[in-house]
Amino acid sequence: HGTDNSEDFWEDVYDSPMADVLRQYEQWACTQNQNLNERDSLETVRKQARKLIVRGLVAVTGKKDITMNYNNYNTAIIETYAVKLVGWPQGVKFISPSNIGTVGEIRKLRDALKARTCYWAALTPAEVKLHTAELDACRSAGQVVRQPRKKRSDAG
Numbered sequence: 001h002g003t004d005n006s007e008d009f010w011e012d013v014y015d016s017p018m019a020d021v022l023r024q025y026e027q028w029a030c031t032q033n034q035n036l037n038e039r040d041s042l043e044t045v046r047k048q049a050r051k052l053i054v055r056g057l058v059a060v061t062g063k064k065d066i067t068m069n070y071n072n073y074n075t076a077i078i079e080t081y082a083v084k085l086v087g088w089p090q091g092v093k094f095i096s097p098s099n100i101g102t103v104g105e106i107r108k109l110r111d112a113l114k115a116r117t118c119y120w121a122a123l124t125p126a127e128v129k130l131h132t133a134e135l136d137a138c139r140s141a142g143q144v145v146r147q148p149r150k151k152r153s154d155a156g
Contacts, residue, residue, distance in 0.1 A: 045106045049097035052113040057083070060120040070096045075146045079135060082128045087118040 010018035040048075050068075057066055060083045069076035073094070078084050088094055089108045100106045112118035123131065138145050 040103070040107065042103050042106060045103060045110050046097045046100065049100075049106055049110040049113060052110065053085070053097070056085075056113070056120040060122055068096070070094065072146050074131075074135060078123070078131055079128075082123045083120055084123060085118065086121045087112060089118060 007018050010016060010021055014021060053068055054066075057068055057077075058064055061081045063081075066081075089112045092100065092105045092109050097106055097109060100109065109118065135145050
């Protein structure tokens with residue numbers, strides 16, 4: 001129940017008691033066969049996932065101006081900052097949330113980040129050494145470990 005003023009508002013403006021409007025809303029919501037979380041748009045959930053990933057990265061590194069780099073994650077994030085994202089959901093490709101194409105997949109990622117089943121972790125010195133050795137082995141084998149940046153459109 002609301003205050004007397006808020007109840008008066010509903011009756012004066014909508015010519016209906018607040019309780020009736022709330023009952024109608026509840027009936028409408030039930031007929032939608034979705035809860036409010038399921039009604040999230042693709043873009044809204046993408047923004048939420050991006051924000052959770054970057055906030056976690058800032059928290060684990062202590063660097064306020066850091067940005068996530070999916071293309072060069074192994075070198076730009078793991079190798080440089082000795083941190084990694086643990087528990088990325090199965091069936092969701094490891095790419096920027098901006099590029100995840102279905103609401104189901106992005107919601108899976110967002111929910112894992114919210115539940116902290118997907119989280120940032122600092123690597124131990126032994127894990128850093130192992131990761132660096134793996135990258136060095138790939139480099140020695142001639143594999144491209146770091147994606148080159150795109151050439152700027154205004155470059156001469």
